[in-house]
Amino acid sequence: xxxxxxxxxxxRGQLARATGCNIETIRYYEKIAMLPExxxxxxxxxxxxxxxxxxxxFILRARELGFSIHDIRGLLELVEGGRxxxxxxxxxxxxxxxxxxxxxxxxxxxxQVLETAAAKCSGDNVPECPIIETLTSA
Amino acid sequence: xxxxxxxxxxxRGQLARATGCNIETIRYYEKIAMLPExxxxxxxxxxxxxxxxxxxxFILRARELGFSIHDIRGLLELVEGGRxxxxxxxxxxxxxxxxxxxxxxxxxxxxQVLETAAAKCSGDNVPECPIIETLTSA
DNA sequence: TCTTGAGCCTGTAGGTACTACAGGCCTTAC
DNA sequence: GTAAGGCCTGTAGTACCTACAGGCTCAAGA
Numbered sequence: 362x363x364x365x366x367x368x369x370x371x372x373r374g375q376l377a378r379a380t381g382c383n384i385e386t387i388r389y390y391e392k393i394a395m396l397p398e399x400x401x402x403x404x405x406x407x408x409x410x411x412x413x414x415x416x417x418x419f420i421l422r423a424r425e426l427g428f429s430i431h432d433i434r435g436l437l438e439l440v441e442g443g444r445x446x447x448x449x450x451x452x453x454x455x456x457x458x459x460x461x462x463x464x465x466x467x468x469x470x471x472x473q474v475l476e477t478a479a480a481k482c483s484g485d486n487v488p489e490c491p492i493i494e495t496l497t498s499a
Numbered sequence: 500x501x502x503x504x505x506x507x508x509x510x511r512g513q514l515a516r517a518t519g520c521n522i523e524t525i526r527y528y529e530k531i532a533m534l535p536e537x538x539x540x541x542x543x544x545x546x547x548x549x550x551x552x553x554x555x556x557f558i559l560r561a562r563e564l565g566f567s568i569h570d571i572r573g574l575l576e577l578v579e580g581g582r583x584x585x586x587x588x589x590x591x592x593x594x595x596x597x598x599x600x601x602x603x604x605x606x607x608x609x610x611q612v613l614e615t616a617a618a619k620c621s622g623d624n625v626p627e628c629p630i631i632e633t634l635t636s637a
Numbered sequence: 638t639c640t641t642g643a644g645c646c647t648g649t650a651g652g653t654a655c656t657a658c659a660g661g662c663c664t665t666a667c
Numbered sequence: 668g669t670a671a672g673g674c675c676t677g678t679a680g681t682a683c684c685t686a687c688a689g690g691c692t693c694a695a696g697a
Contacts, residue, residue: 374644384645385685393683404692406645426609430683440631447628451620454630458613465606468564472599475592482589512673522674523656531654542663544674568654 371409380417387417395420395430395437428457509547518555525555533558533568533575554579565602570595 377384390396396417399407416437423433432453439449515522528534534555537545554575561571577591612633619629 372645383685386683389684402692404645406692424683426612427606436631447620447623447630450628450630451617454613454617454620458610458617461606461610461613464563464565465603465610467560468599468603468606471564472596472603475596475599479589479592479596482585482592510674521656524654527655540663542674544663562654 368410371414373407373409376409376414376417379414380421382417382421390417390420393430395434426457427461432457506548509552511545511547514547514552514555517552518559520555520559528555528558531568533572564599566595566598570598 371379373384373387376382377387387396391398396413399409399413401407419437419440420433423436424430428436435453436450509517511522511525514520515525525534529536534551537547537551539545557575558571561574562568566574573591574595577588613630616630616633
């Protein structure tokens with residue numbers, strides 16, 4: 362595909378490569394209306410532009426940061442409705458952060474338990490293992 | 500249900516309440532053999548005991564920490580296997596530790612990005628939000 | 638111009654980890 | 668004895684993708 366009036370125009374595969382997104386995932390996002398249905402060529406090929414790429418990157422980044430599709434829909438509505446306030450966005454982010462911090466604390470605990478247990482373990486071929494002791498009595 | 504020989508005996512609903520697990524999830528875990536099929540009363544009601552509760556709590560905790568069902572099956576073999584050598588157990592533990600460290604790193608990254616973004620955000624009722632900036636510009 | 642192969646189209650099915658509902662039997666309390 | 672609630676089973680739906688299959692289109696080379 363080529364450019365028109367300085368606007369970069371992409372096929373689905375090109376959008377996928379440009380964003381690092383699986384092509385099937387793009388299709389899925391369209392199906393669930395996370396991405397708008399793009400216009401088509403006469404033969405039915407989809408035509409994407411920069412705005413699609415920007416929106417998709419936003420979605421991918423938010424997914425990477427652990428936001429659910431539902432969360433992201435909310436964020437996108439705020440952003441694109443133009444009526445978002447910083448306070449609303451911050452509130453949502455803080456709630457999400459709280460969940461992440463809780464998971465971090467739990468994982469940290471688990472790491473310590475396993476590391477302590479592994480350190481006590483000689484690795485010799487004996488059937489008594491301190492790791493098992495630790496896990497069963499945790 | 501009542502107790503027999505000092506062993507606490509639970510129905511499925513009671514097990515659910517005791518562990519904070521959705522009753523349907525217990526059913527699902529039995530279906531996929533994460534939990535053993537418990538014995539039944541004459542009329543067909545399932546009878547659980549403390550060991551079921553312990554195993555279920557372990558599973559729930561591990562799921563919360565982001566382990567897959569597959570991972571947990573491995574962990575449970577560690578805990579309940581008994582017939583493995585210390586070397587085998589240590590190997591498995593080290594692999595799980597690697598998984599935990601990777602998850603910690605991922606979450607830590609998420610936390611930092613989101614905290615940095617949230618810190619920049621005044622929270623005022625203005626439409627320009629640094630968090631959105633963060634999300635739009637990877 | 639014809640052909641070939643990559644890329645696009647659609648529908649459908651699978652995977653993981655649950656979650657919800659419907660219709661019926663069992664138990665407990667009044 | 669009966670009503671409410673809990674348990675039983677099967678089935679279907681959710682979230683978030685991922686992977687085909689079978690067919691059409693487009694660009695490039697012979």
